[in-house]
Amino acid sequence: xxxxxxxxxxxxxxxxxxxTFESRLQxxxxxxxxxxxxxxxxTIDSKVISLLKPLYISIAVAACLAIYIxxxxxxxxxxxxIAITSIEEYMIENLSAFSFDQITIQFPEENIVDMEESxxxxxxxxxxYLLDHLNTNILIQQ
Amino acid sequence: xSKDEQLIKALLHPSKKEQAFNTLxxxxxxxxxxxxxKMVLDHQDTDDVLQNTFIKVYKNIHQFKGHSRLYTWxxxxxxxxxxxxxxxxxxxxxxSSEELQNRALENLQxxxxxxxxxxxxxxQKAIISLPEKQQLVFKMxxxxxxxxxxxxxxxxxxxxxxxxxxxxAVKKITHFLKLHETFY
Numbered sequence: 405x406x407x408x409x410x411x412x413x414x415x416x417x418x419x420x421x422x423x424t425f426e427s428r429l430q431x432x433x434x435x436x437x438x439x440x441x442x443x444x445x446x447t448i449d450s451k452v453i454s455l456l457k458p459l460y461i462s463i464a465v466a467a468c469l470a471i472y473i474x475x476x477x478x479x480x481x482x483x484x485x486i487a488i489t490s491i492e493e494y495m496i497e498n499l500s501a502f503s504f505d506q507i508t509i510q511f512p513e514e515n516i517v518d519m520e521e522s523x524x525x526x527x528x529x530x531x532x533y534l535l536d537h538l539n540t541n542i543l544i545q546q
Numbered sequence: 547x548s549k550d551e552q553l554i555k556a557l558l559h560p561s562k563k564e565q566a567f568n569t570l571x572x573x574x575x576x577x578x579x580x581x582x583x584k585m586v587l588d589h590q591d592t593d594d595v596l597q598n599t600f601i602k603v604y605k606n607i608h609q610f611k612g613h614s615r616l617y618t619w620x621x622x623x624x625x626x627x628x629x630x631x632x633x634x635x636x637x638x639x640x641x642s643s644e645e646l647q648n649r650a651l652e653n654l655q656x657x658x659x660x661x662x663x664x665x666x667x668x669x670q671k672a673i674i675s676l677p678e679k680q681q682l683v684f685k686m687x688x689x690x691x692x693x694x695x696x697x698x699x700x701x702x703x704x705x706x707x708x709x710x711x712x713x714x715a716v717k718k719i720t721h722f723l724k725l726h727e728t729f730y
Contacts, residue, residue, distance in 0.1 A: 413689050414662015414670070415583050422579070425596075426571055432597050433604060 585628040618699040672722035684715040
């Protein structure tokens with residue numbers, strides 16, 4: 405039973421709103437139901453595209469070649485070609501990502517001994533390095 | 547078999563569902579419209595929520611167990627849809643529900659689909675000063691004239707609790723209106 409409102413609220417609705425509501429609802433409902441997710445049966449019945457078609461084979465081969473060439477190009481780059489300064493900068497910036505334990509694991513003891521005996525630690529080399537990089541102003545002020 | 551039972555039976559029958567659904571919409575669209583409108587205030591928003599309500603009903607009619615009356619089930623869905631709508635909008639705008647209600651109230655002043663006078667506007671202002679649940683109880687009792695038993699079915703709260711809630715709401719609104727009285 406519809407009750408007659410006892411108190412007015414002040415709201416009003418547009419003219420003919422209720423008359424047109426059902427047709428608009430049907431339109432929205434139709435769209436809503438068409439967008440419903442497919443059922444399992446519909447998924448199974450979906451057409452399977454054959455991967456053996458020549459076109460797909462060509463695309464797959466081209467993609468593989470592109471990846472192969474890219475990898476090879478990357479690998480062709482040797483450590484000699486990367487500037488030492490770049491390596492240094494990388495290690496300084498990412499020092500927190502390394503733990504010394506992880507670094508030392510990479511260097512067997514014989515390698516460390518070799519390094520100590522190599523030209524890198526030559527006294528003459530050290531002296532030259534210090535002279536090149538020393539800030540003489542600091543020395544003068546001291 | 548009552549009319550409600552006949553309608554539910556038809557809604558659950560695949561070949562009769564469409565026609566039964568049209569009947570359902572025709573029977574309840576107006577009541578649900580006003581119920582939603584008093585919650586969201588704006589007509590266009592009401593239209594959106596009302597459509598969502600009926601779509602939800604259509605999709606979920608098989609879940610109606612018949613423990614409550616059909617129209618209380620419809621009211622429940624409409625109430626939840628309106629609350630969800632408001633919450634989503636508040637979240638999207640990154641404002642509180644209270645702020646959203648204040649904005650909606652301000653918009654009423656220039657809304658062509660609000661023809662209430664000063665007192666009616668002030669009443670709306672008083673209502674939104676209440677906690678959310680009290681607002682709902684007040685609106686459904688005061689404007690829609692539901693009994694407390696009906697409200698209990700719809701809102702899932704005891705009739706006794708709803709009576710106290712309504713009583714407190716009335717006192718607060720009366721106090722608010724007295725405070726904001728203007729003399730002409």
